Amino acid sequence: MNRAYALNRDKLKCRVCGGWLIASTPWAHRVNPYLPLNQVNRVNNLVSLHKKCFYAVNNLDQDISEFDVKAQKKIKSLREKLVFSHTRNK
Numbered sequence: 021m022n023r024a025y026a027l028n029r030d031k032l033k034c035r036v037c038g039g040w041l042i043a044s045t046p047w048a049h050r051v052n053p054y055l056p057l058n059q060v061n062r063v064n065n066l067v068s069l070h071k072k073c074f075y076a077v078n079n080l081d082q083d084i085s086e087f088d089v090k091a092q093k094k095i096k097s098l099r100e101k102l103v104f105s106h107t108r109n110k
């Protein structure tokens with residue numbers, strides 16, 4: 021239910037590029053996947069994105085120059101909010 025609620029809150033538009041999510045299956049991005057289970061799926065922690073935009077947020081090495089400037093800013097701000105596990109630090 022929370023996932024559906026987050027999508028409804030976002031009015032079925034991608035939070036990164038602003039495109040409609042109707043044509044493709046939206047991905048519920050977890051801003052912080054390491055929260056306790058009872059918090060991780062809270063609406064404040066979920067952002068609906070295209071699969072493509074989801075990967076752009078989560079792959080820090082990905083070149084995002086193909087996105088427009090506005091979308092690039094959103095990607096960067098979502099990346100800043102990401103919380104990584106210690107195992108990802110090389």
Ligand SMILES: [Zn+2]
Nearest residue numbers: 034037070073
């Ligand atoms: Zn998108």
